[in-house]
Amino acid sequence: MLGVIAAALGGPEVLQVTELPEPQAGSGQVVVRVRAVCVHPADVAATTGEIPRGPDKPPFLPGWDIAGEVAAVGPDTADFRVGDRVAGMIPWYQTRGAPGGYAELVAVDxxxxxxxxxxxxxxxxxxxxLNAQTAHQGLALVSRAMLPPGSSILVTGASGGVGGFVTQLAAQGGYRVLAQACDGDEQWVRDLGAHEVIARSADLAAVGPVAAVFDAVPIGLAAAAAAENRGVVVATRPTPALVPSRGVRQDMQLIHLDRELLADLVGQVAAGRLRTRVAATMPLTEAADAHRRVLAGGLRGKLVLTVGA
Incomplete structure (x- = not known):
């Protein structure tokens, strides 16, 4: 079978299409025939060695999020049968690319x-x-602050994968959402439920004060400046500490796989209650070019690698 490995640490040029042994399903596992795998900034960061808890050394397979069909079922596996349509998240922070999703077939729990x-x-x-679970789990950190109904939340990167889900879930949860959008994405973000759309070039310190900031980019101090005293800031990566006297609580959202939550979120997207956006699809064999496009920026939606028919 074909797979795309990071043969070394570096830029997109380290990604190589190669022939790999077909995986076998162990106890409690299935083999998925991958039909689509999302390209995340985390995949790009993994190949450059910038992702926390990344692989000790190459080669490894990038790829967190997959969708496809069950091709084989291992012993003691009762949840799925051959031919079932599935979607899932490889907890890459645990597997470190063994396995990863950039392959025609992958054995997963x-x-x-x-x-x-x-x-x-x-x-x-x-x-x-990855995106929807990060959004939901990060908003759970916000909700720990017991904010009054209708509290304002600023979402950075609302045009992106995580930020788009945060905008929708926060609006559905009763927050007043101030969403920062890239130029040209204002209507998309409004359609996600944002109450106010803020330009990417705006001074966020002048936007607040808001009860909470979900810094999905993350921007760091410039976004956190919008938080009111004793407010809350949730970021998706480490950001500089704030002045303690303001009493702002800082949290960092690190993804953890929650199967029940994932099933609910996939169901909501299938039912049209949550929206997602795809910028383009590319064949798995063009993974290196996909990484170049992610690095170049300006995508309106996610890049997805496709496999087979």
Whole structure:
């Protein structure tokens, strides 16, 4: 079978299409015939050695989020049958690329997968697990502050994968959402439920004060400046500490796989209650070019690698 490995640490040029042994399903595992795998900034960071808890050394397979069909079922695996449509998240922070999703076939724990409703195609399904779970879990950190109903939350990167889900979930949860959008994405972000759309070039310190900031980019201090005293800031990567006297609580959202949550989020996307966006699809064999496009920026939606028919 074909796979795309990071043969060394470096830029997109280190990604190599190579022939790999077909995986076998162990106890509690299934082999997934991958039809779509999302390209995340985390995949790019993994190949450059910038992701926390990354692989000790190459070669390894990038790829967190997959959608496809069950090709084989291992012993003691009762949840799925051959032919079932599935979507899932490889907890890459644990596997360190063994396995990763950039392959035609991948052996994964059955607990990493959820059934994929017929209403949802493989490509959009592959954009959901990492982004939507990060958004939901990060908002749970915000909710710990017991903010009054209707409190304002500033979302940076609302045009992106995580930020887009945060905007939708926060609006559905009763927050007043101030969403920062890239130029040209204002209407998309409004359609996600944002109450106010803020330009990417805006001085965020002048936007607040808001009760909470979900810094999905993250921007860091410039975004946190919008938080009111004793407010809360949640970021998706480490950011500089704030002045303690303001009493702002800082949290960092690190993804953890929650199968029940993932099934619910995939179901919501399938039912049209949550929206996702795909910028383009590319063949798996063009993974290096996909990484170049992610690095270049300016994408409106996620890049998804497709495999087979």
């Amino acid at each position: 059955a607990g990493w997968l959820v059934p994929l409703p017929d209403e949802l195609d493989f490509v959009p399904a592959a954009t959901v697990p």
